[in-house]
Amino acid sequence: MDTEIKLKEIFAEIFNTNKDKINLKTKQNELKEWDSLGQLRLMMAIEEKFDISFSIEEIAGLTSFEMILNKTEQKTGKTH
Amino acid sequence: MKKTAFLSNVNIDPLRHRFENAGQYKICFSGYNQWQAEMLDDNSQLNQFCPDYVFIYLNCDEKNFNINDLISAVQSFTVKNPDCRMIISNFLFKPLSVHTYHDRSESENTEMNRKLNQLSADNQQVLIFNFNRLIQLHGYNSIFDNKYWYLGRIKFSNSGFNLLFSELNNFLNSIQGKVKKLLVLDADNTLWGGVAAEDGWQNLQIGNEGIGRIYLDFQSTVIELKKQGVLLALCSKNYIEDVLNVFENNTNMLLKWDDFVSTEVNWQPKSENLLHLAEVLNISTESMVFIDDNALERAIVANEVPGVAVPEFPKEISTLNDWFINEVVYTNFARHSLTNEDFEKTAQYQRNAKRQLAKQTINYDDYLRNLDIRLDIRSADKTSYTRIAQLTQKTNQFNLSLKRYTDIEILNFIERTDYLVYCISYEDKFGNEGIVGCSIVKIENSSAEIDSFMLSCRVLGRKIEFSFMDYIIKSLKNRGIERINLHYCATERNIILKTFLENYGFNTNDNSHYKNY
Structure with missing residues (x-):
């Protein structure tokens, strides 16, 4: 749950939006600034905040909030 | 701003x-x-x-x-x-x-x-x-x-x-x-290791040996900063005799009592002392930086004194001097030789120098000519559709409608007789960039609607959009098309396209629907 809140805060900051607008179903291109460049800024910020690293293939494939949450939890060892 | x-x-x-x-x-x-x-x-x-x-x-x-x-x-x-x-x-x-x-x-x-x-x-x-x-x-x-x-x-x-x-x-x-003016320093465990009133002025950590060297280096940096014009103030919760004793009797001290424009050694809350300093020195609290090893003091000052910069104090004391330069000096007291x-002052001199400079400059048209640009514009085919789909998905700046298509959809347009798909390749003296732009046009009897028109940002600013549009319009006219329409989808990032449409000579009544006939 902690990861989910932190991720929402990152999303809100990176995409200049309110964190209440982010939910599990939020997908790339649904948020105005979540375009291909936005995706890279997002990945960079998450990597730094959680001290994890996504592979180049993962970055291309993580296109929804839920996918990003699952992958981040997996990498930080918080899978439930 | x-x-x-x-x-x-x-x-x-x-x-x-x-x-x-x-x-x-x-x-x-x-x-x-x-x-x-x-x-x-x-x-x-x-x-x-x-x-x-x-x-x-x-x-x-x-x-x-x-x-x-x-x-x-x-x-x-x-x-x-x-x-x-x-x-x-x-x-x-x-x-x-x-x-x-x-x-x-x-x-x-x-x-x-x-x-x-x-x-x-x-x-x-x-x-x-x-x-x-x-x-x-x-x-x-x-x-x-x-x-x-x-x-x-x-x-x-x-x-x-x-x-x-x-x-x-x-x-x-x-x-x-835009820099701060006053550096306010705590004394115990900031300017020296130890507490003057408890350890005694002769037993403090300050000097060439061991941990004392850390504080010596820090004091030396503070003195350098003072030489650059930064004002220093001392703010310590102590009896003044205890602190004065250190300055007067401990010969290892580099900082002298006179280095401070003002000293606030008392038992008042430090926030009040800072407000007092602002009044005495007639400077705004926004131009102050407060250094104190005590987190509680920092929190109170940050909370009570408007605009004052309160940097965290390093946890590892050996980093004190580098931390101070990196986090405090660069952030608050950065100076440039040319303000x-x-x-x-030098504007006059400069205007003369400018005339000389003007002779060495080049203009934009020379630059473009020197690039030796070669364009290849053609109808898209099965070798180019994947790249075209990629362009529709990735191009955000010079993109007319921002419509995104998959490669299957592009292939479908290419095969249909009521659609035309163009692509443009770019090469200059530095190398071949491959396909850098595309356009999709829907034909209906004698009129055409430009559904998509885009160029990769890699080649923007080289006026090739004019050549590309020329080619499309000429090709449509050759097919007997009389009216060309397009719809511009405005976003924050594709304003350059609007400028282009106007420069090219498209007409509009609503800044959204444009026509060329």
């Missing part, structure tokens, strides 16, 4: 968001690799923006990079914009070479930086941004990250962008003279 523009030959878009969120400057980012055209073209986004400051980061590992191109573009731009300051990052080749120990890039690197220094010496509008200092301090591998280079032409890592952002802010503050005042 001052206007700052950013130019680069790599993607520095993450920097835009940092500056947007900070909201201190009106900003203008050009798509990457348009730096030369932006400076030379009078109608470019940059020239229209009339910036106060232009930051230029050029990565010299890029194949097309040539320092002389930078020099001539900067000379031309500064002649046209005599009030604009150019902040140019110095150069560093990647410290990895297949030529190992017979690599010659180091001398080439030195030569490029020498030319940049010369440019700055000749042209007072040019300031050098010492990016190499950051790289030396934090390490190449922590600032650069290849992953994002392959994904999106981004050279820096997230922490690289953070460092660049704060350094650039400090630099901009320094040239505007705005100096700049204005």
